[in-house]
Structure formats: C-alpha cells, structure tokens
Amino acid sequence: MHISDLVQMARQNLWRMRVRTFLTLIGVTVGISALIAMVSFGVGLEKNITENFKNNDLFTSLTISSKAFQVKGGHPSKMNTNKERADAIPLNDSLITLLQARKDVSIAYPKINTPVRIALGTDTAATTTGCLPMEMGQHAPYDNLLAGKYFSHDSAQEVLVSLSFLNSMGYNVIGTGHKQYAAAGMDSNMVTISADSLIGKKITVLSTTLKTSSPLALIGGIENVLAEEATEMTIVGILPSEQFAGPNFREEIIMPLKTAEQLPSVGFDRISEMMAQKLKGNKYNAIFVKAKSMDDLKSLKAFLDEKDINYFAIDDGLNEMKKVFLILDSILGVIGLISLVVAGFGIVNTMLMSILERKREIGIMKAVGSKNRDIRLIFFFEAGIIGVLGALSGIAVGYGLTRIANIIVNQTYMSSGSTPLDLFSFPWWLTLGAIAFCIIISLIAGLYPAIRASKINPIEALRQEG
C-alpha cells in the first residue's frame, strides 16, 4: 500500500464519522493546549527572571564584602567565615586598583551607601543613597534612563532618582506621549508631573554626621551627638524601577562616586555594621565588580577564592534556581500530560467503536487480498491523523488562550508603568515536542485497536449484515 492511499483512506473514514472524529479531536486539543499552556507558563516564568538578570548584567557581576560583615543571602558555603583573619585583604582602593588591572574585570568600584533624608519640594523622605562611577553610564540599566542623562562628572552635585522614589514622594510621573509611569499604591493625592520637567530640579540631601566622637556627649541626648548636614543636588536623570535593577537594587538616590565619598556621614549605614568588628584597613563595606563575561566571572571567582576574599555572586544561585524551575516545569507538564493521556483513551475508544462498525468492511478488504499489516496500517494512520490534527489545533488553541490570559493579566494586575510582561514563552522545542508527543500518544492509542482490527476473522466479518 502507498502512503498516499493510507492517508486518503484515513481521511475518508474520519470524514465519514465526522461527529465522532470531531469529539475525539476536542479531547486531544484540550490535552495538548493544557500541556503547552502549562509548560509555556513555567518556561515563561524562568525566562522572564533569568533574562531580567541577564539584561542587568547580574550574571557577570559580584559583590565583595568584608569578612566581618556578611551580605545577607550570600552563598551558604561562604557564610561561616565570620572569623577575622590577620592576613585577610582589606577592602580599599588598592584592592580596587588590583581588580581593575585584571583582564577579566570590566569595572570595579566601591559601594558607598549612606542613610539620608531627602527634601524635594515640601516633602521629605528617608532613604539610602548609592553611588556609581562614570563608567557605569555605559552599562545597563544606566544607559537607558526613563528621562534625563547620566552624571556629567565624577564629583558633580548630581543625582539619579528612581521612579518608585518619586512615586513615594507623591509624584505621578508622565513620560513623553502622556505615557504613565505609575507604581503600585498610587493614590488620587498624587501630583501629576512630566518626567522631563523633573530634570534639573533641586533636591536637598540631609545626611547625618557625628558632632563629636566622645560617648559622653550622649548624656545630653542623641541630638548632642548627631547633626544633620544639607547638601543641595540637581536631578539629572530618572531611573526605571525594575525589580532587579542592577547592582543598585533598591537604591533610590544615586550619586557620582566622588560626590558620595565626600558626603558627610557617620561612616556606617546599618546598625549591624556599627556593631560588627571592622577589619583593620577596610575603607569600604563592599566593592562591586563586573566581569567581562560569564567565563571571566569564573576566573575572577577562582582568584577571589584563592585570596580568601568574601564575595556574593547571583549566578551561584542560578543552578539552584534552574533546578527549581525544572521541578516546576515537570509538575506543570505532568498536569498537562494527564489530560493528554485521557485524550489518548478517547482515541482508543473511538477506534474500537470504528472497528466494530467497519468489521464487514475489514472482512471485505481481507477477502480481496489485504494483508494483516495493511489493516493495521489503515487504523494506525487514522489514529495518527487524529494525533496530528489534535496537535495542530491544540497548539493553536493553547497559544490563543495564553495570549488572552496574558492580555488579561497585564491589564488587570500589572501597573501601567511597567513594561508589559509576557508570562508565557513558546520555545521551538515546546511546539515541536508537543506535536511529536501528541503523535506518539495517538499512535500508542491506535496500536491496540489496529492489532485487533487485523485479527478479525474475515469469514465471521463477512457473515455480518451491513
């Protein structure tokens, strides 16, 4: 038998029982669409998170912190090294120079965080400032600000402010073309203002300094020890508020490196830092290092491990994260799979019914000289065609449903300020895999009916009136 004959026979037979074929197809379609919707959700989740990290160069960077003070969330293997060692390398400018001289390092700079109060207009708010060297202006996300531009020089009295900070100060910021950049928690008391008009506005940075280093001064109250100093700065740019916005995650006011160094402060930004023993010679609490590539990050880590320098890199968690995603994908896949298996039983049912109805026809085919193999192939092809059609319609329906779900989720739950998020991802392997899987399931489902059909006794079959 030619394949074209098998296809044509299958087509004719399926069309002849079109209602039943259609109902069986619905079953397969539901199975496949459930499978791909589930898996594409898992894959989409993984993609959104890892791409966000990648876009912000988080997979090529790490943060060096002092041994005495651990960055929260550091890799467990590096958590037990609170012991101070005499030969530990201090976090100072010479370490930065050493790192910057390395071939695998793209940029290294100290992280200076200062607790401040910010006065903008009539409002004030407490926050922590961060700092950046001039070179970071070429890297994500600072090369693509919502409005304005990067600092003009290393000691300019300029700041970048984040959108979420502006929101918390009561500004509803509108971009060009009246695009709203609003964060969650927006209320009607907010002042609507265009992003461009905020550029050039002055803010006052109120930082805390020690009046005296004598602890005795505390007797007269805390205000005898601490004093607030005001520094006026100009807003030059607005930062997008992404959840994983690069090395300055959750820093809402960022200033040039030298400006930050000169900002009057008590020299610590957290109580824990004040309490911890400071390593002798440490100038900085943390140093941010960006490697040139992910491979370079590996060699950099090896170097730091060898020197016994404490660091935290997000890509350490990546493999763990991948395992979690694999489990998530598997669970979602299994749920989808169950509906596909149910659809497979639907195919078995349909084919068995069809054999009963076509028993006489099978007898005729055998009487005129069809081999058992021919009969098997005829039924096998019918099951296979149901599989192919079911896979195609399942993918179409699954894709359509996820698009609709995506639109609904984006309109309902995402704030208008954030860029629309694609919750689902359809990599080529998912589409091809779903088609292949569906065909395999339908062929397995067709196997038993096909064998049964081929075993029909022609004499008995021909005795049947029809």
Next chain:
Amino acid sequence: MAPFTLFTYKNIALAYKNAVEPRVSAHYSCKSANKTLWQTSLRTFVAQSKHMLQLIGVNKVYSKGKHQIIASNNISCSIQQGEFVAIVGKSGSGKSTLLHLLAGLDQATSGQILFRGTDISRYSSNEFADYRLKHIGIIFQSFNLIFSKSALENVMLPLIFAGDSKSSRLQKAKAALERVGLSHRLDHKVNELSGGEAQRVAIARALVNNPEMILADEPTGNLDSKTTEEILDILLRLKHNGKTIIMITHDQEIADKVADRILTIKDGVLSE
C-alpha cells in the same frame, strides 16, 4: 538429442501427451541417466499445466463446545485449468466451508490443497492474502461491496493492496467494469445500483487483478431469474476466456445449465 534441447515448451507439451500413455516410461527408459530429470520436469509441468487445484484428503473439523462438527470429510478432487465446476449442496452441507478453504479464508484441519502443485493448506495468513490477491477472485452471494464507495472505488480496492499506481488502478478498474458492461455506472455509489449491477461490480472486482481462478459463492442467490441469466452469461464468458471457475450453489438447475462438471456435497462428503 541432448535433454536440455528438448526442454522447450513444444517438446514438453509433446512429452506430456505421451506421458499420459503407459508407453512413456518404456520410451525413455533407455536414457536412464536422464530419466529422473524427465520425470521431475513432467510432474511439475503436469501440475502447472492442467491441475489448477488438487485436494487430497482434506478435512475441516469445527469444535463447538463438546461437539465436533465435520464440515469437510476427507475431500479429494482435482479441478483442471479452464474448467467450470459447480459444487451443489443443500444449506449446511459444508459447501461454503469448502469454498473458504479453497479461497484461503480458512485453514484445513488436515489434508493437502495444491494450487498449481504448491500446497497452500499450511499457508500463513499473509501468504493466503497474497494468494487471494494474485491468483483468485471471489464473488459472494451478498456482493460484499463497500456501500459508501463508488463502483469504481470498489473495483480498485484489491489494486490498492497490490500496490498499483493510481493511473494503473484506474485503467484496470475501468477495463474490468467495461467487461461486465458497467462502464456507464463508474461513479455511482453501490447503494444506488440494482442487485444485478452490484453483483456485476463484484465480478469486476474479482477480475481486476486478472486471477486464474474465480470462486463464486451462490453468485445468483440474491437475484431474480433475469439477472441470474445475465450473471451466468458473464461467468460463462469468463470461462471461455480461459478462467477456471468454481461455483457453489444449492440450485441443481443452474449448475446443470453452466457447469462442465458437477460435484455434489452432502454432510461434508464430496462426490461426483
């Protein structure tokens, strides 16, 4: 004369003619070295040329619970090429079982069925399928056509399994339908045809692979007397074109009218 130069069609035919006479062995006995070869060739030739079908002690026993039904009881007979043989028997006499055995739709319990000298009684189901496809055409009382398909599609069915190309299928099926006088009904669905027409489609289907032998199981059983005549005419015409025909019927009159030889079957026993 060297034995191999004798090995031509004409010479063998001549030799065969002599072989049926007792003189033959004496004639060639002097050439003792060639004797065995000659006998072998002759036997094969005899088998291939005249005996289309030979049944040797064929039994078919069905078990129904504790009872055993002997449907074919030690049947031996031979059917020559080009013969029109009618097997007459009442309902339940075992005539259909015999036809099923000849068609390879059923397997004999014991005995041999030689088709052109080859024993087919132990064939596998695939070998039987091949045998039906290439060597025989079957016509049934109830036509056994696929109603939802056209006359042409029904006739083309065996050719699909034979692996013919689409154009060859169409050509052969049209020619077969023409032979039974149905070229004007090619695209009619079977359920739109009269009984006589349907049976003619079935004959066309049996003929389409150009088989040597036609097995007909009560081919006129469902037809009126006028269409019966038509169908019998077609079968006779096929006989004249060299086909071997075995027809099963309960109607002695029909058998008398068309058959060269009539075999009677009763309780599974076949007799002349």
